[in-house]
Amino acid sequence: VNADDSKDEL
């Protein structure tokens, strides 16, 4: 998992 991939979610 790329830790940044979820950071576009709120």
Place this chain on the structure above:
Amino acid sequence: MNVFRLIGDMSHLAAIIILLIKIWRSRSCSGISGKSQLLFTAVFTCRYLDLFTNFVSIYNTTMKIFFLASSYATIYLIFMKFKATYNRNHDTFRFELLIVVSVILALLINHEFSATEILWTFSIYLEAVAILPQLFMITKTGEAESITSHYLFALGSYRGLYILNWIYRYYVEGHLDWIAVLSGIVQTGLYCDFFYLYITRVMKGKNLTLPA
């Protein structure tokens, strides 16, 4: 962005607006757990620190600012402006426990041992359980105003819709974040009893009263 996430975000937005309208119109925060609202404010504060370091989109930035501002406004209304109407005696859940457990879990299970990543992970774990003081309060009093139950329904639906979003992202983008997914499942699961009561009572025009 997919349709599940968009509807989920709109549901989240609706929940926050319903709560503010309820408090503002009735000039009262009766039936609302100040502790749950404090936890949600902590969740937004820890998660959205990346506002200063990471630009995603205008949509993302706007929503984050709105969620932060509205949560601090809610806290102000409950603990300052309308504090005489706050049912302190019924809001007795030991919410410190939720914070301690979330901190420990975030330190142990995270994607990366860095300050921002641990704060993000902490906010995900804390959000999963932040509604417990509110649900506990309703259990204690045995009832909720219908506008409070609309608020809870919108708030609970939001993470449920995010689960559909994660399923979609897994199949379409190959994206899977177990921390977010498992926490989201726990979070949605906590609303199950409430969803049942909402559908069988509130949607039929009855008040939300708990069976004795």
